[in-house]
Amino acid sequence: MASLIGVSSIYQTPALELYQRPNATSTSSVRLQCLDSKSHFNNLLRAHRHSPGPTFKTGLKPTPTFLPSAIATPNSSLLSEEAFKGLGRHFDQTDHQFEHSSDSLPAEPSNSDELDISKLDLPSRLVDSLKSRGITHLFPIQRAVLVPALQGRDIIARAKTGTGKTLAFGIPVIKGLTEDEDEPSLRRSGRLPRVLVLAPTRELAKQVEKEIKESAPYLNTVCVYGGVSYVTQQSALSRGVDVVVGTPGRIIDLINGKSLKLNEVQYLVLDEADQMLAVGFEEDVEVILENLPSQRQSMLFSATMPAWVKKLARKYLNNPLTIDLVGDEEEKLAEGIKLYAISATATSKRTILSDLVTVYAKGGKTIVFTQTKKDADEVSLALTNSITSEALHGDISQHQRERTLNGFRQGKFTVLVATDVAARGLDIPNVDLIIHYELPNDPETFVHRSGRTGRAGKQGTAILLYTSSQRRTVRSLERDVGCKFEFVSPPAMEEVLESSAEQVVATLGGVHPESIQFFTPTAQRLIEEQGTTALAAALAQLSGFSRPPSSRSLITHEQGWTTLQLIRDSENSRYFSARSVTGFLSDVFSSAADEVGKIHIIADERVQGAVFDLPEEIAKELLTKDIPPGNTISKITKLPPLQDDGPPSDFYGRFADRERGNRRGSTSRGGFTSRGGGFASRDRRGFKSSRGWDGEDSDDDDFSDRSSRRGGRNFKTGGNSWSRAGGKSGGDDWLIGGRRSSRPSSSDRFGGACFNCGESGHRASDCPKSSNRRSFF
Numbered sequence: 001m002a003s004l005i006g007v008s009s010i011y012q013t014p015a016l017e018l019y020q021r022p023n024a025t026s027t028s029s030v031r032l033q034c035l036d037s038k039s040h041f042n043n044l045l046r047a048h049r050h051s052p053g054p055t056f057k058t059g060l061k062p063t064p065t066f067l068p069s070a071i072a073t074p075n076s077s078l079l080s081e082e083a084f085k086g087l088g089r090h091f092d093q094t095d096h097q098f099e100h101s102s103d104s105l106p107a108e109p110s111n112s113d114e115l116d117i118s119k120l121d122l123p124s125r126l127v128d129s130l131k132s133r134g135i136t137h138l139f140p141i142q143r144a145v146l147v148p149a150l151q152g153r154d155i156i157a158r159a160k161t162g163t164g165k166t167l168a169f170g171i172p173v174i175k176g177l178t179e180d181e182d183e184p185s186l187r188r189s190g191r192l193p194r195v196l197v198l199a200p201t202r203e204l205a206k207q208v209e210k211e212i213k214e215s216a217p218y219l220n221t222v223c224v225y226g227g228v229s230y231v232t233q234q235s236a237l238s239r240g241v242d243v244v245v246g247t248p249g250r251i252i253d254l255i256n257g258k259s260l261k262l263n264e265v266q267y268l269v270l271d272e273a274d275q276m277l278a279v280g281f282e283e284d285v286e287v288i289l290e291n292l293p294s295q296r297q298s299m300l301f302s303a304t305m306p307a308w309v310k311k312l313a314r315k316y317l318n319n320p321l322t323i324d325l326v327g328d329e330e331e332k333l334a335e336g337i338k339l340y341a342i343s344a345t346a347t348s349k350r351t352i353l354s355d356l357v358t359v360y361a362k363g364g365k366t367i368v369f370t371q372t373k374k375d376a377d378e379v380s381l382a383l384t385n386s387i388t389s390e391a392l393h394g395d396i397s398q399h400q401r402e403r404t405l406n407g408f409r410q411g412k413f414t415v416l417v418a419t420d421v422a423a424r425g426l427d428i429p430n431v432d433l434i435i436h437y438e439l440p441n442d443p444e445t446f447v448h449r450s451g452r453t454g455r456a457g458k459q460g461t462a463i464l465l466y467t468s469s470q471r472r473t474v475r476s477l478e479r480d481v482g483c484k485f486e487f488v489s490p491p492a493m494e495e496v497l498e499s500s501a502e503q504v505v506a507t508l509g510g511v512h513p514e515s516i517q518f519f520t521p522t523a524q525r526l527i528e529e530q531g532t533t534a535l536a537a538a539l540a541q542l543s544g545f546s547r548p549p550s551s552r553s554l555i556t557h558e559q560g561w562t563t564l565q566l567i568r569d570s571e572n573s574r575y576f577s578a579r580s581v582t583g584f585l586s587d588v589f590s591s592a593a594d595e596v597g598k599i600h601i602i603a604d605e606r607v608q609g610a611v612f613d614l615p616e617e618i619a620k621e622l623l624t625k626d627i628p629p630g631n632t633i634s635k636i637t638k639l640p641p642l643q644d645d646g647p648p649s650d651f652y653g654r655f656a657d658r659e660r661g662n663r664r665g666s667t668s669r670g671g672f673t674s675r676g677g678g679f680a681s682r683d684r685r686g687f688k689s690s691r692g693w694d695g696e697d698s699d700d701d702d703f704s705d706r707s708s709r710r711g712g713r714n715f716k717t718g719g720n721s722w723s724r725a726g727g728k729s730g731g732d733d734w735l736i737g738g739r740r741s742s743r744p745s746s747s748d749r750f751g752g753a754c755f756n757c758g759e760s761g762h763r764a765s766d767c768p769k770s771s772n773r774r775s776f777f
């Protein structure tokens with residue numbers, strides 16, 4: 001079956017075989033069959049130059065589709081193609097919306113020459129420098145942008161994170177400059193920039209500059225941004241420059257100071273245009289655009305099309321071609337990112353964080369995203385006890401920010417704890433794991449945060465930590481992003497120990513042979529004396545577990561607690577509730593009844609059972625006690641599915657807006673707790689608008705910090721109100737299933753329900769309905 005696609009839908013030429021999609025009702029979608037050599041590519045370009053523009057309409061959408069066939073080919077041998085399977089694609093001439101065709105686009109045989117950079121008639125200097133960086137084939141967005149960009153079209157483009165958007169504009173722009181470059185007059189000192197790239201953050205600007213510099217070291221590329229001295233930037237500009245990359249605030253300052261003149265700019269690139277709006281750069285951007293020559297080519301990259309970006313496109317772009325490789329109906333996340341969701345409390349997040357890093361990053365790099373700068377500092381500090389970590393946010397000086405990012409890039413530390421400042425655009429190689437320590441404010445932020453891993457076709461993992469009250473938001477996020485989380489428990493201690501040992505073993509290969517020789521006699525003696533125990537002890541020591549880790553609740557993840565499971569023969573009784581557990585404990589071991597923490601009923605209706613927390617020592621003792629026949633009590637390492645019947649309440653992004661009213665104040669789901677108040681935590685985080693970090697020379701994510709600090713306090717208060725933390729001192733009230741009663745003592749006041757019949761007020765041993773009640777003891 002023939003499919004899409006069409007450069008050729010736009011640029012008809014005899015050199016190209018055109019296929020019409022069988023199910024299209026008009027001369028709509030056609031594919032480029034034959035683009036297997038430099039000459040074909042040139043044909044294409046020539047045809048493009050003489051083309052009046054797109055004329056075809058699909059039968060399903062009022063716009064033509066466009067994509068080189070190889071891009072839609074899952075069977076291709078190209079890694080980059082494999083990495084980009086399933087990309088949506090849409091070209092739109094009419095409105096600056098990202099639209100998406102619902103047509104299915106079957107695979108076609110590919111020809112890797114179409115993407116082979118060495119066969120595209122690009123300047124050899126550019127091809128060589130790309131090759132030296134391991135870049136030999138175009139990625140889909142690069143392929144899609146290249147032809148119209150070389151033809152001089154204005155372009156609006158969107159593609160998933162980490163798919164090479166920088167070179168999508170970089171390659172055509174560099175080609176343009178390199179061709180001019182042959183004219184010696186253009187190398188004159190003091191020459192004015194011909195390319196201007198605007199980026200919303202300093203880090204992104206620096207990164208774009210780096211990518212262009214590395215791809216075309218023979219061009220003079222200068223990066224200008226706030227937070228550092230003007231002098232260096234001014235003198236770099238005065239020496240003559242080809243490409244200027246910068247953040248809008250500093251660019252305006254330099255224009256005003258007459259150090260930067262834009263009258264020779266031929267190419268304008270707006271990278272992450274929607275983010276410019278989010279960080280409040282819209283006015284600055286417009287001032288800059290007003291300063292540019294009207295004869296120029298403009299390319300705008302934007303993840304979304306808010307009204308301002310549309311307005312910008314209408315006002316400053318000339319009949320732009322829209323290239324959308326994301327689409328509305330497909331997964332917005334880059335391929336190759338495995339998603340997990342883990343339920344945790346505000347307190348337990350801290351406890352499990354280093355375990356997540358140990359188990360999921362496996363020694364690679366991790367970025368942890370927090371909502372606030374304060375949290376970023378605190379979380380990073382807390383981690384530093386076990387793992388090397390640094391914080392990154394807008395309160396940190398520009399120099400330190402750069403030192404931190406360089407250190408992270410070079411692997412000097414493995415965990416970066418950042419606010420959303422680092423969510424957009426940053427390209428750090430080999431980030432294996434993203435942890436959303438807190439829910440993002442909106443689906444876009446989730447996509448961008450997660451997109452710091454799984455870049456350029458690589459694999460990665462993203463873990464979303466959520467509180468029990470945020471479960472519905474997680475589902476909304478799945479719908480919005482078009483992704484699926486695997487809901488898992490935090491790693492069990494056994495997994496953490498195993499991963500730690502593996503990482504230690506992996507480092508052994510790096511030990512110098514001479515050092516090994518030095519230690520060999522001792523090792524031999526130890527093995528003779530102790531066998532494998534000696535090696536195990538060494539591994540434990542190197543893993544940082546010279547003492548066994550203390551037990552941890554599977555429910556709250558609090559250290560020092562053990563989760564047990566109680567299963568009762570269903571024949572014994574028809575009733576099973578949290579009270580049944582407390583009743584059982586009172587009968588078997590009164591101290592356990594006094595100390596029991598969270599209790600959850602097992603969801604499977606065929607099973608009469610619950611899981612519950614006890615302090616480690618009490619749990620150990622309980623496990624030695626005789627228990628009534630027909631009951632099984634055991635320590636578990638994984639939670640079974642639990643009943644989940646409470647209404648969730650949480651806010652993020654537009655859901656917050658819509659549903660804030662009804663949800664505020666509703667109690668969350670989350671099982672019963674034996675003391676200290678009510679059902680599980682209530683999360684009333686405020687929601688905030690998303691802001692970047694870099695309001696250039698202004699305070700960056702100050703707004704987000706303010707609003708979420710408020711949220712943070714609520715959060716903690718909510719957490720404390722139900723946690724066991726105040727239990728001992730403030731535990732005069734006893735609450736089961738949300739009703740208060742006086743706190744029980746294990747003997748005279750019995751606040752639980754009978755384990756046998758389910759009625760309150762008496763123990764199973766005193767149950768009038770039990771035929772074998774004496775056998776309980």
Ligand SMILES: Nc1ncnc2c1ncn2[C@@H]1O[C@H](COP(=O)(O)OP(=O)(O)OP(=O)(O)O)[C@@H](O)[C@H]1O
Binds near residue numbers: 136163165166452
């Ligand atoms: N054709 C290619 N072959 C191999 N690697 C490439 C290619 N194009 C780009 N890359 C590399 O892929 C990585 C991601 O590219 P880039 O940062 O441009 O992605 P992006 O789409 O802008 O991501 P984001 O949306 O997160 O900003 C970079 O390290 C870049 O050098």
